[in-house]
Amino acid sequence: MGKRPLDILNNALGKPVIIKLKGNRSFRGTLDGYDIHMNLVLDNAEELLKDESNNDSVKKLGSVVVRGDNVVYISP
Amino acid sequence: MGKRPLDILNNALGKPVIIKLKGNRSFRGTLDGYDIHMNLVLDNAEELLKDESNNDSVKKLGSVVVRGDNVVYISP
Amino acid sequence: MGKRPLDILNNALGKPVIIKLKGNRSFRGTLDGYDIHMNLVLDNAEELLKDESNNDSVKKLGSVVVRGDNVVYISP
Amino acid sequence: MGKRPLDILNNALGKPVIIKLKGNRSFRGTLDGYDIHMNLVLDNAEELLKDESNNDSVKKLGSVVVRGDNVVYISP
Amino acid sequence: MGKRPLDILNNALGKPVIIKLKGNRSFRGTLDGYDIHMNLVLDNAEELLKDESNNDSVKKLGSVVVRGDNVVYISP
Amino acid sequence: MGKRPLDILNNALGKPVIIKLKGNRSFRGTLDGYDIHMNLVLDNAEELLKDESNNDSVKKLGSVVVRGDNVVYISP
Amino acid sequence: MGKRPLDILNNALGKPVIIKLKGNRSFRGTLDGYDIHMNLVLDNAEELLKDESNNDSVKKLGSVVVRGDNVVYISP
Secondary structure, eight states, X not given: OXXXXXXXXXXXXTSEEEEEETTTEEEEEEEEEEOXXXXXXXXXXXXXXXXXXXXXXXXXXXXXXXXXXXEEEEEX | OXXXXXXXXXXXXXXXXXEEETTTEEEEXXXXXXXXXXXXXXXXXXXXXXXXXXXXXXXXXXXXXXXXXXEEEEEO | OBSOHHHHXXXXXXXXXXXXXXXXXXXXXXXEEEOTTOOEEEXXXXXXXXXXXXXXXXXXXXXXXXXXGGEEEEEO | OBSOHHHHHHHTTTSEEXXXXXXXXXXXXXXXXXXXTOOEEEEEEEEEEEOTTSOEEEEEEEXXXXXXXXXXXXXX | OBSOHHHHHHHTTTSEEEEEETTTEEEEEEEEEEOTTOOEEEEEXXXXXXXXXXXXXXXXXXXXXXXXXXXXXXXO | OBSOHHHHHHHTTTSEEEEEXXXXXXXXXXXXXEOTTOOEEEEEEEEEEEOTXXXXXXXXXXXXXXXXXXXXXXXX | XXXXXXXXXXXXXXXXXXXXXXXXXXXXXXXXXXXXTOOEEEEEEEEEEEXXXXXXXXXXXXXXXXXXXXXXXXXX
16 A cells, blocks of 8 residues: 555654645644544644735634545645 | 544633634634534634624624534634 | 533423524524434424525424434534 | 434324425425435425426426435424 | 335336436436445436427436435436 | 346446546546445546537546546446 | 456556546646555645646645545546
C-alpha cells in the first residue's frame, strides 16, 4: 500500500499544514492531532478567505477540531 | 495520533465554543456534551445570523442538540 | 463526554421541541420518541413556513416520523 | 426512548400515510411495509405534484418501493 | 413490518418496472435481479427522456446494473 | 434475488461497457475488474464529452479506477 | 472479479497518476500510498486549474493526502 495516508498525517504532527475543505474552504495551522475518520485538530488555525474585492484575508480561529468528512486534502 | 479530536472536545466541556455547520451556519454556546459521532449539546446557544442589510444578528436558542454530520468545525 | 446528546433527547420526551432540518425546514411539536439514528417521533407537529409575502404560516401535520439524517438541530 | 420511530410505522401498517421526500417530493398511499432502513412499501400510491400553473395534480403509481434514504418524514 | 420492501422486489422479478432515480432520471425495463443495497439489474432497459421541445423520447440501454444509492422508488 | 448485480459485472469482464456517473459523466471502456463497492477498473477508457457546440468528443484516459460511489449505472 | 481496483492502485505506486475529484478538481502527481477507503498519498502533487481566461495553470502542492470520498477516478 506504499505510505499509508494516516502515517503521513502522523509524520506531520506539530508541523504546519494546509487543509482544503469541501465548499472551497481553506485553513492553515499546526496539525496537533487526528483520528481514523480524518477528524483533525489544528492549533493556531487560520481560515484563508477572499474579501469582496477578491483580496486575500485571514480569520484567526485559534484551536479548531475539523470533522473529517469535510476534508478534500491535507498538504503537510 | 497527537491530540485526539474527541479529547479536545472533552477539554472544552463547560466552556464557550464556536460551531460552524455545513450551509454556512454558525452557533456559539457552552459545550455541554458530545458523543463519538460529534453530536453536540450546546447550552445558552445562539445562532449567528446576517440580516438583509448584512448586519450581524443573534437568535437565542437555549439548549440545542446538533447532529454531528452537520459539523464543519468546532473552535473551543 | 458531559451530557450525552441522546440523554438530552430523553429528557425532552413529552415536551415541546423545535426541529431544524436540512433544506431550512422547521418543525415544532411534542417529542414522543427517538432512536439512536436521531429518527424522531413528533406529536401535534407543525411545519413552520414562510408564504410568498414572507409571512409566517403553519402547516399542521399531526404525528410525524422524521428520518434522523435530515436533522440539523433539536432545541428542547 | 419513548415511542420508537419504527413502532409508529408498524402501527401505521394498512393505513393511509403522507410521505415527504428530499427534493420536495410528496406521496400518499397505504403503508404496506417497511424495514429498518425506512425503505417503504406503499400501495395505491400517488405522487402529489404542482403543474405549471401551480395547481395540484396527482400521478397514480400503484404499488411503490421507496428507498429509505430519500425520506424526510412520514405522517400517518 | 408488513410486506418487506425487498420481498416486493422479489415478487417483481421478471416483470416490467419503472425506476425513478435521484436527479429526476426515469428508467423502465424488466427487473432481472437486485441485492440488499437495492442495486438493480434491468433487462431491455430504456431511459425515459424529455427532448428540447419537452417531448418524451426513449434511449434504449439493453441490460443495465443500477447502483442502489441512486434509487428514489421502484414501481412494479 | 434473480440475477445478482455483481454477477452481471462478473459476466461483463473483458467486454465493453458504458458507465454513467453522477454529474452526468459518461465513460466507455473494457471492464477489467470491480469489487463489492462497485469500484471499477476500465481499460482503454474514454470519457464521452460534449464540446461548446454540443458536439460529441472523446477524451482518451487509458486505464482508470472509478470509485464506486460515483456510479449511476453500468451497461454491459 | 477480474483485476481488483486496489491492486491497480498498488501497481501504480511510485508512478505518475491523474486524479479527478468531485467538483471537477484535477490533480497529478506520484502515487505514494493509498488505503482501503481510497485515501491517497500524492508526492510532487499539482492541482490543474483553469484561470479566468480559461487557460491552464498549475498549483504546486508538494505532498498531499486526499480523502478518498472525494475521488471520482484515478488514472495511472
